[in-house]
Amino acid sequence: MPEPLNASTPIEFLKGIGPKRAEALAEDLGIRTCGDLLFHLPFRYEDRTGFHRVSQAVPGPVQLQFRGTIRNIKEVQQKRGRRLEAEFVDEHGDTLSLVWFKGVQWVARNLPVGQPCVLWGRVSEYKGGVNMAHPEVLTMQEARSASALHPVYSSTERLGRFGLNSNGLAKAVQRLIGHLRKVHGEDWIPETLPPGILAMRGMPALAVALDHVHQPADVQAERLGRFRLKFEEFLFLQLLLVQHRNAQTQDLPGVAFTQVGDAFNRFYGERIPFELTGAQKRVIREIREDTRHGRHMNRLLQGDVGSGKTMVALLTALLAVDNGCQACIMAPTEILAQQHLASFRDMLGDLPIRVELLTGSVKTADRKPILEGLADGTVHLLVGTHAVLEPKVVFHRLGLVVIDEQHRFGVAQRARLWAKADIPPHVLVMTATPIPRTLSMTVYGDLDLSVIDELPPGRKPIRTVHRTDAQRLGVFGFMRDQIAEGRQVYVVYPLIEESAQLDHKDLMDGYESLTRHFPPTEYRISVVHGRMKPEDKDMEMQRFAQGVTQIMVATTVIEVGVNVPNASVMVIESATRFGLSQLHQLRGRVGRGANQSFCILMSDKELGKEARRRLETMVRTQDGFEIAEVDLELRGPGDLMGTQQSGVLDLKVADLIKDRVLLEDARDIARRILNEDPGLDGAGHALLKAGVERLRAERPDWSRIS
Numbered sequence: 071m072p073e074p075l076n077a078s079t080p081i082e083f084l085k086g087i088g089p090k091r092a093e094a095l096a097e098d099l100g101i102r103t104c105g106d107l108l109f110h111l112p113f114r115y116e117d118r119t120g121f122h123r124v125s126q127a128v129p130g131p132v133q134l135q136f137r138g139t140i141r142n143i144k145e146v147q148q149k150r151g152r153r154l155e156a157e158f159v160d161e162h163g164d165t166l167s168l169v170w171f172k173g174v175q176w177v178a179r180n181l182p183v184g185q186p187c188v189l190w191g192r193v194s195e196y197k198g199g200v201n202m203a204h205p206e207v208l209t210m211q212e213a214r215s216a217s218a219l220h221p222v223y224s225s226t227e228r229l230g231r232f233g234l235n236s237n238g239l240a241k242a243v244q245r246l247i248g249h250l251r252k253v254h255g256e257d258w259i260p261e262t263l264p265p266g267i268l269a270m271r272g273m274p275a276l277a278v279a280l281d282h283v284h285q286p287a288d289v290q291a292e293r294l295g296r297f298r299l300k301f302e303e304f305l306f307l308q309l310l311l312v313q314h315r316n317a318q319t320q321d322l323p324g325v326a327f328t329q330v331g332d333a334f335n336r337f338y339g340e341r342i343p344f345e346l347t348g349a350q351k352r353v354i355r356e357i358r359e360d361t362r363h364g365r366h367m368n369r370l371l372q373g374d375v376g377s378g379k380t381m382v383a384l385l386t387a388l389l390a391v392d393n394g395c396q397a398c399i400m401a402p403t404e405i406l407a408q409q410h411l412a413s414f415r416d417m418l419g420d421l422p423i424r425v426e427l428l429t430g431s432v433k434t435a436d437r438k439p440i441l442e443g444l445a446d447g448t449v450h451l452l453v454g455t456h457a458v459l460e461p462k463v464v465f466h467r468l469g470l471v472v473i474d475e476q477h478r479f480g481v482a483q484r485a486r487l488w489a490k491a492d493i494p495p496h497v498l499v500m501t502a503t504p505i506p507r508t509l510s511m512t513v514y515g516d517l518d519l520s521v522i523d524e525l526p527p528g529r530k531p532i533r534t535v536h537r538t539d540a541q542r543l544g545v546f547g548f549m550r551d552q553i554a555e556g557r558q559v560y561v562v563y564p565l566i567e568e569s570a571q572l573d574h575k576d577l578m579d580g581y582e583s584l585t586r587h588f589p590p591t592e593y594r595i596s597v598v599h600g601r602m603k604p605e606d607k608d609m610e611m612q613r614f615a616q617g618v619t620q621i622m623v624a625t626t627v628i629e630v631g632v633n634v635p636n637a638s639v640m641v642i643e644s645a646t647r648f649g650l651s652q653l654h655q656l657r658g659r660v661g662r663g664a665n666q667s668f669c670i671l672m673s674d675k676e677l678g679k680e681a682r683r684r685l686e687t688m689v690r691t692q693d694g695f696e697i698a699e700v701d702l703e704l705r706g707p708g709d710l711m712g713t714q715q716s717g718v719l720d721l722k723v724a725d726l727i728k729d730r731v732l733l734e735d736a737r738d739i740a741r742r743i744l745n746e747d748p749g750l751d752g753a754g755h756a757l758l759k760a761g762v763e764r765l766r767a768e769r770p771d772w773s774r775i776s
């Protein structure tokens with residue numbers, strides 16, 4: 071048996087654990103070593119500083135603490151098994167009956183009957199009075215040595231049966247710390263941060279921090295201890311990410327776009343019908359700077375719907391053309407690819423730039439000249455879907471790939487693109503999904519980030535209001551006014567994945583009610599829902615787009631891709647059933663023309679706290695990034711990024727949202743350190759290097775992100 075223990079000793083060798091409990095700990099909580107147990111931190115604390123009086127105890131979920139003695143224990147035979155009863159008398163002479171249904175024999179043997187003790191538990195109503203089932207009982211000595219802030223650990227039912235519920239875990243942790251302290255002294259666990267860093271933020275040593283967190287003397291101590299552990303977690307993560315990014319950008323050569331030539335200049339001078347926004351200009355400069363020096367560009371471009379990302383893509387493509395390269399723009403759907411093709415050809419006009427389309431539905435006969443043109447370099451710009459990844463598609467000299475609206479473009483696909491050129495083409499990933507800065511810093515730590523945070527001028531903000539069902543007649547009246555002015559209106563119903571039936575009913579009920587208020591003699595209404603054939607959907611969309619119908623009643627199928635500038639009102643029914651980003655996307659369907667637009671969020675009068683926050687956020691702001699931050703706060707990051715990336719955010723101590731300020735601090739410090747010492751080879755950085763290596767070993771696949 072490995073004695074003395076250290077952090078890497080398997081947990082089964084800790085006294086009182088053994089192989090069976092060790093197996094359960096590993097399976098249920100991922101605790102394999104003594105070190106893992108030390109980093110299984112309490113998720114909350116119970117304040118046990120004061121004592122209650124039995125006579126004033128209120129039944130309910132709150133745990134109460136009493137001081138007194140236990141007497142009169144007796145076992146009672148029931149139909150099934152036995153029950154243990156006892157009486158507790160507090161310091162004021164009031165009595166409370168206690169009852170146990172489980173572990174009766176063990177409890178009966180171990181209760182400190184007749185001695186002063188401390189009782190902790192929930193009081194319930196029972197036969198006209200109150201009682202307490204399964205209280206936690208501590209002798210006065212045990213109570214004195216326990217901290218006033220009593221740690222609560224997450225556990226499982228199975229572990230509970232092994233005596234490792236929250237309290238059992240607390241005891242195991244204390245046993246472990248006691249053992250380590252006896253062997254190694256006050257520095258019972260090796261320090262992992264250099265003294266300089268600890269001093270920089272006034273942080274305690276690791277041993278002290280863990281002590282503070284597992285058995286805090288007071289709230290301040292607990293905070294200080296946890297602060298250090300969070301900071302450390304962020305610091306190592308950021309060191310790893312920044313280091314990785316530095317390595318990537320240094321090692322990978324890219325095509326150098328050294329010059330700006332005719333294609334770019336003529337387009338810029340003769341063809342752009344508007345002035346670029348400041349944000350667009352800034353992003354172009356960033357891209358230009360990135361690609362000028364022959365290092366590989368890997369850039370994420372974020373910009374809200376309608377912020378003008380396509381123009382940035384086109385200008386970058388022309389830059390590639392000016393440097394003897396071809397460019398390829400990939401869209402997620404056939405329709406989007408076709409739209410891009412049409413708008414590129416339109417914008418380029420008579421400039422000598424050949425643009426072609428390649429999607430799954432392009433016929434073999436039409437493909438031939440395109441493939442030939444790509445191979446001999448006469449096609450400058452290829453727009454397409456995933457079809458462009460096929461091995462048959464061979465480029466003469468591919469210098470740039472733009473990936474539109476797909477931030478989950480996988481590694482395998484990227485590799486296939488890279489195989490199409492001798493030097494990896496520059497990559498620009500564009501997304502309208504506003505990824506909050508806090509998240510992109512961590513998740514996309516190795517991608518450069520550009521942001522278009524400005525909409526083209528002249529767009530009027532959409533007025534957003536919240537109305538309850540009782541105000542519906544007013545809303546209908548407003549819709550009538552807008553239609554009378556020549557505008558069109560969307561009315562959207564939520565789509566519940568599990569219940570297409572119910573959806574359909576909501577939609578049809580809504581439609582019927584609308585036809586009563588907007589009779590067919592005066593108004594024409596389109597209906598689009600998920601159960602319709604694609605052709606029928608398209609036809610209804612077309613009718614609305616052409617202004618034949620004035621009202622579009624739809625489920626969320628209209629979320630993507632509709633562009634009807636004359637539509638000025640978006641009514642969202644049961645708005646609380648939508649997520650924030652969905653509401654934002656839906657609202658983005660209006661406000662595309664010259665008229666003032668409106669978004670009306672309908673709901674019941676009764677609102678939950680979270681639902682209220684969502685609607686309030688929508689009413690308050692139209693800023694996609696702000697909305698995304700709130701969304702992230704409400705839903706948590708896993709949801710936002712999908713499961714693929716959630717592992718990356720699997721932080722042990724820190725919280726990406728609540729601790730974002732700390733995250734940024736850690737990132738700044740990580741950058742500063744790596745600027746001075748990129749390999750962490752300096753004598754003072756040995757601990758940091760070791761920590762980063764540990765993390766790298768723990769997360770072998772983290773580099774796949776992006």
Ligand code: ADP
Pocket residue numbers: 344345346347350373374375376377378379380381502526527
């Ligand atoms: P997204 O970022 O959602 O892809 P688009 O690139 O489709 O947005 O641009 C939305 C609309 O705004 C297009 O019609 C485009 O021509 C127009 N646009 C882009 N940049 C500007 C600008 N600087 N000034 C005015 N209109 C612009």
Ligand code: MG
Pocket residue numbers: 379380474
């Ligand atoms: Mg776009």
